[in-house]
Amino acid sequence: MSILDSKIPSGPIAEKWTKHKNEINLVNPANKRNIDIIVVGTGLAGASAAATLAELGYNVKTFCFQDSPRRAHSIAAQGGINASKNYQGDGDSDYRLFYDTVKGGDYRSREANVYRLAEVSSNIIDQCVAQGVPFAREYGGLLDNRSFGGVLVSRTFYAKGQTGQQLLLGAYSAMNRQINRGKIQAFNRHEMMDIVKVDGKARGIIARNLVTGEIERHSAHAVVLASGGYGNVFFLSTNAMGSNVTAAWRAHKKGAFFANPCFTQIHPTCIPVSGDLQAKLTLMSESLRNDGRIWVPKHKKDAEAIRAGKLKPTEIKEEDRDYYLERRYPAFGNLVPRDVASRAAKERCDAGYGVNKTGQAVYLDFASAIERYGKEKAFSSGHKNPSQEEIIKLGKEVVESKYGNLFDMYQKITDQNPYETPMMIFPAVHYTMGGLWVDYNLMTTIPGCYAAGEANFSDHGANRLGASALMQGLADGYFVLPYTIGDYLSSDIQTGPISTETKEFEQAEKEVRDSLDRLMNIKGDKPVDYFHRKLGLIMWNKCGMSRNEKELKEAIEEIAQLREEFYSNVRIPGKATVKNAELEKASRVADFLELGELFAKDALERNESCGGHFREEYQTEDGEALRDDENYRYVSAWEYKGQPKDAVLHKEQLIFENIELKTRSYK
Amino acid sequence: MKLKLNIWRQEDANAKGQFENYDLDGIDGDMSFLEMLDVLNNNLIEQGVEPVEFDHDCREGICGMCSLQINGEPHGPDRRVTTCQLHMRKFKDGDTITIEPFRAKAFPVVKDLVVDRSAFDRIQHAGGYISVNTSGNTQDANSIPIEKENADMAFNAATCIGCGACVAACKNASAMLFTSAKVSQYALLPQGEVEATERVLNMVEQMDKEGFGNCTNTGACEIECPKGISLENIARLNREYLSASFKG
Numbered sequence: 001m002s003i004l005d006s007k008i009p010s011g012p013i014a015e016k017w018t019k020h021k022n023e024i025n026l027v028n029p030a031n032k033r034n035i036d037i038i039v040v041g042t043g044l045a046g047a048s049a050a051a052t053l054a055e056l057g058y059n060v061k062t063f064c065f066q067d068s069p070r071r072a073h074s075i076a077a078q079g080g081i082n083a084s085k086n087y088q089g090d091g092d093s094d095y096r097l098f099y100d101t102v103k104g105g106d107y108r109s110r111e112a113n114v115y116r117l118a119e120v121s122s123n124i125i126d127q128c129v130a131q132g133v134p135f136a137r138e139y140g141g142l143l144d145n146r147s148f149g150g151v152l153v154s155r156t157f158y159a160k161g162q163t164g165q166q167l168l169l170g171a172y173s174a175m176n177r178q179i180n181r182g183k184i185q186a187f188n189r190h191e192m193m194d195i196v197k198v199d200g201k202a203r204g205i206i207a208r209n210l211v212t213g214e215i216e217r218h219s220a221h222a223v224v225l226a227s228g229g230y231g232n233v234f235f236l237s238t239n240a241m242g243s244n245v246t247a248a249w250r251a252h253k254k255g256a257f258f259a260n261p262c263f264t265q266i267h268p269t270c271i272p273v274s275g276d277l278q279a280k281l282t283l284m285s286e287s288l289r290n291d292g293r294i295w296v297p298k299h300k301k302d303a304e305a306i307r308a309g310k311l312k313p314t315e316i317k318e319e320d321r322d323y324y325l326e327r328r329y330p331a332f333g334n335l336v337p338r339d340v341a342s343r344a345a346k347e348r349c350d351a352g353y354g355v356n357k358t359g360q361a362v363y364l365d366f367a368s369a370i371e372r373y374g375k376e377k378a379f380s381s382g383h384k385n386p387s388q389e390e391i392i393k394l395g396k397e398v399v400e401s402k403y404g405n406l407f408d409m410y411q412k413i414t415d416q417n418p419y420e421t422p423m424m425i426f427p428a429v430h431y432t433m434g435g436l437w438v439d440y441n442l443m444t445t446i447p448g449c450y451a452a453g454e455a456n457f458s459d460h461g462a463n464r465l466g467a468s469a470l471m472q473g474l475a476d477g478y479f480v481l482p483y484t485i486g487d488y489l490s491s492d493i494q495t496g497p498i499s500t501e502t503k504e505f506e507q508a509e510k511e512v513r514d515s516l517d518r519l520m521n522i523k524g525d526k527p528v529d530y531f532h533r534k535l536g537l538i539m540w541n542k543c544g545m546s547r548n549e550k551e552l553k554e555a556i557e558e559i560a561q562l563r564e565e566f567y568s569n570v571r572i573p574g575k576a577t578v579k580n581a582e583l584e585k586a587s588r589v590a591d592f593l594e595l596g597e598l599f600a601k602d603a604l605e606r607n608e609s610c611g612g613h614f615r616e617e618y619q620t621e622d623g624e625a626l627r628d629d630e631n632y633r634y635v636s637a638w639e640y641k642g643q644p645k646d647a648v649l650h651k652e653q654l655i656f657e658n659i660e661l662k663t664r665s666y667k
Numbered sequence: 668m669k670l671k672l673n674i675w676r677q678e679d680a681n682a683k684g685q686f687e688n689y690d691l692d693g694i695d696g697d698m699s700f701l702e703m704l705d706v707l708n709n710n711l712i713e714q715g716v717e718p719v720e721f722d723h724d725c726r727e728g729i730c731g732m733c734s735l736q737i738n739g740e741p742h743g744p745d746r747r748v749t750t751c752q753l754h755m756r757k758f759k760d761g762d763t764i765t766i767e768p769f770r771a772k773a774f775p776v777v778k779d780l781v782v783d784r785s786a787f788d789r790i791q792h793a794g795g796y797i798s799v800n801t802s803g804n805t806q807d808a809n810s811i812p813i814e815k816e817n818a819d820m821a822f823n824a825a826t827c828i829g830c831g832a833c834v835a836a837c838k839n840a841s842a843m844l845f846t847s848a849k850v851s852q853y854a855l856l857p858q859g860e861v862e863a864t865e866r867v868l869n870m871v872e873q874m875d876k877e878g879f880g881n882c883t884n885t886g887a888c889e890i891e892c893p894k895g896i897s898l899e900n901i902a903r904l905n906r907e908y909l910s911a912s913f914k915g
Contacts, residue, residue: 052801067722068788070829071730087809123803130805132797132858134822141812159822165729166825173796180792188785211777240725274697279705280726280751409728412745412752415697478801527712529705573717578679579778581720582712 004257004637004652007439008112013658014094017116020440021483025490032057034496035489038205038220040192040247042069042175044168044470045453046226048477051174054183056482058489061218062175063190063207065242065584070172073228073240074473077164078285078406079148080156081470083121088145092153094118099659100151101468104337105433105461106611106627107661108260108635110654112440113458120479121471125157127478133170135159146287147335148466156467161285161406167470171477190216191584192247193512195223195254195449198504202251202449206505206512210584213577215512217505219498222448222485225251226477229432229454231264233592233599234544235536237429238270238283244588245595248436248455256444257637257650259457260434261595262603265464265612266545267430268341271413272361281428282413284364285406286466289334291369291399292423294341296353296362298322303353313355313363313422324348332666339463339612339625340666342427346545347623349426356424365422370395427545431469433460433612434602437637437652441484442476445637450485452476457635462611516576519586524569528585531566535559535589535596543600548616552604556597556645563593597644605649608632629661668694668760672707674719675767677776680783684776686765696756700743701726701733703755720779728752728893731828734835735780736767741832741891749830749893769831771840773878784831786877787845793873794866795849797858817855824851826894833888833896839880844888846874847904848896854907864911871908 009020027035035058039050042064054060064072084097097118102109125143129135135157136144145154159166178184189210196204196217204219230245231237252258269284297303298320305311324344326333336344345362348354355361374395378386386394396419400407407418414424436444436451438458444451453473460468499505542555566589574580609618609625610632618626634651641648670691677684691710694703701723708718724732733750737743743753758764766780774782799805813821825848833844850867853859859866882901889898 048801055801066724066730066732067784068829070788070791071724071732073725073730076725076727076729085808120803123805125808126805127799127801127803129808129811130797130799130858131801132821132853132856134818134825134852134856135808136822137813137815137818139815141814141818142809159825162729162826165828166822169825173791174801176788176791177796177798180794186788188788238727240730242724275695277695277698277702277706279699279702282727408747409752412728412748412754413699415754415756479803525713527709529709571712571715573712573715579720579781582718 004437004650005439006110006652007441008110009440013111013115016112017119024483024487027486027490027493029057031493033059035059035492036061036220036498037222037224037485038063038218039224039226040205041072041225041227041455043072043074043226043228043453044171044473045455045477046224047072047168047171047175048474049224049226049452049481050184051171051178052478052482053485054178060178060184061187061220062184063187063192063205065189065191065210067188069175069186069188070169072168073243074168074470075165076240077470078161078283079287080146080158080163080467081124081167082148082155082467083125083157083471084118084155085122085125087143088154090153092155096153097121097155101459101465102461102659103664104463104465106463106664107461107629107633107656108263108610108654109461110458111656111658116480117459117472117475120475123479124471124474128167128170131170131174133159133166135166146290148286151465158287161287161403164470167474171474192227192250194250194508195446196505196508197254197446198498198502201447203498204500204505206508208512211579213575213580215509217500217509219500219505221489221492221495221498222450224450224452224481224485225436225455226452227455229435230592230595231429231432233535233596234429234539235532236273236278236281236540238267238281241280244591246588246591248451249591249595251436251444251446251449253640255446255640256449257437257639258434258598259437259635259637260602261599261638262543262606262613263433263462263611264429265338265431265433266342266427268338268345268427269364269425270428271410272356272424272426273358282409283428283430284410284423284425286338288364288403288406291402292334292364292366293323293368294325294334294362294364295321295323296348296355300352303355306355307357307359322353329666336666337463337465339614342545343614345427361424361426363422364425366399366418367422370399370419373398431464433457433462433464437635441487442481443484443488448488450481452481462613516583516587519570519583519590520572520576522567522570522572524571526569526571528570528572528582528589531562531570532585532589532592534562535593538562539596539599543603546614546616547603549604552600555600556604559593559597559600560645566590566593594644598638598647601644601647602636602638605636606632627663668696668755668758670694670758671763673763673765674780676719676779679778680775694755696754698755699726699751700737700753700755701751720781722781723751726751729828731830734769734782734831736769736835738765741769741835742893747893747895749828769835771834771879773840773842774831774834784829786879787829787831787842789877790842790846790870790873791849794869797853798862799858811857813856821852821855824848824855824896824900827896828894830893832891832893834879836887836891837880838885838887839883841882841888842874842877842879843882843901843904844892844896846870847900850904850907851900854903863907864914867904867907867911
């Protein structure tokens with residue numbers, strides 16, 4: 001029997017959040033001044049939560065490992081943020097955004113949370129515009145929208161290809177306002193090393209000052225973890241190099257259940273791997289799929305000639321190209337959701353049609369968009385009979401105005417001009433839908449410990465649609481946590497300041513020191529990256545875009561072995577008492593080596609294919625994912641019991657009252 | 668390719684630093700500059716030597732964390748890129764590459780190539796925001812139309828990544844380009860107008876307090892800026908400052 005209480009309010013879905021807000025307890029403004037909150041991570045979720053909580057009157061301490069909150073990885077999000085504004089009049093509504101998100105997540109997210117997300121989405125846009133976020137506008141001065149994968153309406157607001165940057169800088173500026181008022185104390189270049197529990201409640205953290213190496217104790221009445229996802233368990237991913245699972249994982253080890261760790265999004269449009277020593281993959285915004293057409297050669301001999309450098313893609317005739325997404329999914333074409341697009345690319349490459357040296361790439365082609373836009377532009381500016389040359393010139397200008405910075409970035413990395421030759425792309429690990437289990441209030445199974453944004457599991461299900469992560473980060477931070485945390489803290493108004501001079505803090509600090517000493521004293525032969533790369537390969541090969549029972553079992557064994565090897569042979573030069581990037585990495589990789597095993601265990605347990613989790617044993621005859629709603633319509637929430645292999649599974653059954661579960665079809 | 672690296676090593680803010688030479692082999696043109704440093708560090712660790720510390724995070728040119736003065740230029744020889752987006756194909760086999768931290772009084776060295784750029788944050792704390800509550804009870808986003816041209820200019824200013832290349836490129840170590848980008852973004856939007864006077868005065872005052880030098884219009888900042896932030900922003904800052912000084 002499950003011990004998970006999701007605390008979903010009763011009543012019709014569209015009224016749950018309002019009802020809940022009306023019923024939960026509030027904290028009087030005078031009492032808020034006596035309450036401290038710690039926010040770990042200052043990306044979209046953390047920065048917006050910190051700013052809002054400080055504005056409400058709480059004393060907030062923020063922690064981030066970068067030198068400034070402005071560098072959090074939310075900054076790299078390119079495409080946009082969804083909101084059900086229906087400015088385009090194309091039939092959008094809260095319900096449709098809710099429906100698309102639940103369907104896109106392959107019915108493995110929680111209805112009530114997703115509805116709330118759709119409900120507050122419009123407010124997010126209003127809020128950001130009021131903060132001076134420069135969204136793209138039309139010539140009439142109103143906001144512009146575009147569409148994204150998996151959706152049939154135009155509801156995505158954007159700022160060129162730098163939407164994440166602008167939204168993060170907006171939240172950061174809101175934080176700055178509170179820092180200036182003295183309501184936020186920002187601890188930058190600090191890493192959370194553990195969570196401290198007193199009488200079962202989260203009451204603080206142990207942090208390491210990354211410049212001085214000092215171990216610090218910080219207390220609070222509640223702790224918010226907004227520390228992002230764990231895609232770096234794959235080593236190569238689109239995540240920032242420093243993104244890590246430590247905050248969530250250490251909380252997991254202290255009692256927070258970890259939900260759906262196997263749900264990882266593989267993003268279809270990344271720049272392919274170019275060499276063995278590569279450290280990072282770069283995403284090309286999914287918005288490119290609005291205008292780019294994806295194809296590989298229809299004939300194997302052409303693909304082989306391209307790989308050998310004997311043929312250029314532009315030399316392949318239209319009829320010899322296989323626009324496989326348009327062929328397989330006529331209704332959505334190039335705009336199918338990410339998991340579908342990713343698997344289709346893998347399928348073509350595995351079948352021998354890949355187009356780069358390694359055979360692990362497909363084309364994303366803008367030639368027809370350039371021509372279409374060029375004709376439009378010529379026509380609307382009075383050239384009724386333009387030459388082909390003029391059309392191409394005008395078309396390139398339009399494409400540049402829409403995607404210029406992305407094209408530049410592609411050219412810098414690959415040394416190829418995407419206006420002249422199609423881009424090469426391949427799927428890569430991007431976003432993790434799993435994370436700490438939270439209830440409707442975003443509280444984990446540790447009382448007083450909350451998780452927001454990518455660090456929690458609740459809104460995306462097995463797959464994440466484009467432009468929904470930014471939406472969730474800001475919704476959690478600006479509009480959900482500030483209400484729900486008050487309900488919890490209302491019983492804390494008599495508590496007074498929390499001392500850090502207690503046995504609980506002492507014990508937690510000692511454990512942190514011991515684990516760092518243990519790492520420093522191994523004095524083996526191999527750098528941390530050696531182990532991280534090995535882990536990444538196991539994860540990609542056996543827990544990646546497709547999984548099967550045999551390989552998952554192997555992965556579990558191999559990761560456990562690698563962990564042993566790590567603890568006997570890692571070498572960390574230098575001292576723990578100064579800035580030491582290797583020690584920072586080692587500590588994070590130690591956690592990935594545990595999480596990776598739980599990830600594989602979770603994937604093995606889920607005998608179905610769904611969203612980003614594709615089990616080869618469960619597919620239809622034509623290779624589509626085969627979900628099993630009868631047996632797997634639940635959230636798997638793992639309880640820590642020592643080694644990852646001993647983790648205990650709890651199930652939260654998902655109840656769908658408003659959306660009928662259907663097989664996702666994009667045909 | 669084979670390279671000779673001449674790298675600044677400094678244990679901490681108070682230690683005396685010096686250049687060290689390292690030979691490196693097996694570098695491929697498709698590698699990024701930071702991947703080249705990863706290879707160096709991997710070798711150093713295997714030899715039991717402390718790796719070279721440098722700042723980096725997103726490695727896709729947007730977080731602004733990476734820095735490095737490469738052969739005398741912030742973010743190296745290529746234009747409009749950060750160090751993480753600089754690729755080794757810009758160098759030749761046998762090249763000697765000198766790598767230093769950004770040099771400016773307001774950016775003290777933390778370790779090796781890592782500098783402390785928190786002065787930029789403090790300039791932002793002084794007024795780099797619009798004083799609106801985050802309650803969501805704001806007016807509909809389309810209720811204030813903004814001319815596309817202004818919205819685009821505000822966006823262009825807002826794309827500053829705060830990496831500090833402008834300071835490192837400037838002979839006076841001035842932070843004018845950075846500060847002007849922030850001031851411009853808000854000056855160009857109706858939402859930012861109400862507190863424009865206070866904003867520009869406070870931000871400039873804080874900028875001076877941090878120990879950045881004056882702007883003498885040499886324009887090196889614009890040339891080295893990875894995001895192409897324009898000198899027009901400095902002109903706009905000067906206009907805003909002047910008019911604010913009269914009002915203030």
